[in-house]
Amino acid sequence: MVDPIEFRNALGCFASGVTVVTSAGDERGPVGVTVSAFCSVSLDPPLVLVCLDNRTGCIACFTEPDGGFAVNLLADDQREVSNAFAGPQTFDMHGYGHSTGTTGAPLLDGVAAALSCRTHAVHDGGDHRIVVGRVEEVRVDRTKAPLVYFQSSYRGLSEQG
Ligand SMILES: Cc1cc2nc3c(=O)[nH]c(=O)nc-3n(C[C@H](O)[C@H](O)[C@H](O)COP(=O)(O)O)c2cc1C
Structure with a gap:
């Protein structure tokens, strides 16, 4: 039997980036959820994955076959954005500036x-x-450093490549 606290502690040792996964939502408006469980899967075809808690209020927006969603990879000055989308859904993008993807x-x-x-x-x-x-x-701004999440805290990269 795996001790749940030790399991969480072990997973926290894996440094990840932080994403906000967004959808156009439904008649209430667009939605976004902060997600660190993001991974590349395949180059051809180009596939990625995100893991969403079954209890996520807006999960249906992301599980519809062929439904559209976006994965936004946060920059190191976007901790506030991460926190905003980790709370209850507001269906208004919390006032953050955005454009509409394909x-x-x-x-x-x-x-x-x-x-x-x-x-x-x-x-x-x-x-x-x-x-x-x-x-x-795909949109990329290679001048941005990523927001890093490690042992339940936000970090920045101390060294540039
Ligand atoms: C840094 C960070 C990483 C998170 N990663 C995930 C994740 O990978 N998957 C997930 O389902 N929730 C993750 N969450 C929690 C969700 O953002 C949060 O439970 C969700 O926004 C609540 O939405 P709801 O009110 O619609 O249920 C994370 C939160 C934070 C702050």
Whole structure:
């Protein structure tokens, strides 16, 4: 039996970036969820995945086959953006500037990169859903350093490549 606290502590030793996964939403407006469980999957075809808690209020916006969503890879000066989208849904993008990507999902201003995706597959992941997205639009700002999440704290990269 795995001790749940030790399990969380072990997972916290894996440094990740931070993303906000957005969707055009429904009649209430657009939605976004802060997600660190993001991973590249395939180059050809271009696939990525995000893991969403089954209890996420707006999860249906991301699991519809061929539905549009975007993965916004936050920059190191966007901790406030991460915190805003980790709270209850407000269906208004919290007032953050954005444009609309090819799928209709919002692309946040000031991010290091953004990927417009179509839902390619959804897999069972225990208390999460594994949502695989087929990437159809890429925006990159290579001048931005990424926001890093490690042991339950935000960090910045101390060294530039
Ligand atoms: C740094 C950070 C990383 C997070 N990573 C994830 C994640 O990978 N998957 C997930 O489902 N929730 C993650 N969350 C929590 C969700 O952002 C939060 O539960 C969600 O926005 C709540 O939405 P709801 O009110 O619609 O349920 C993370 C939160 C933070 C602050």
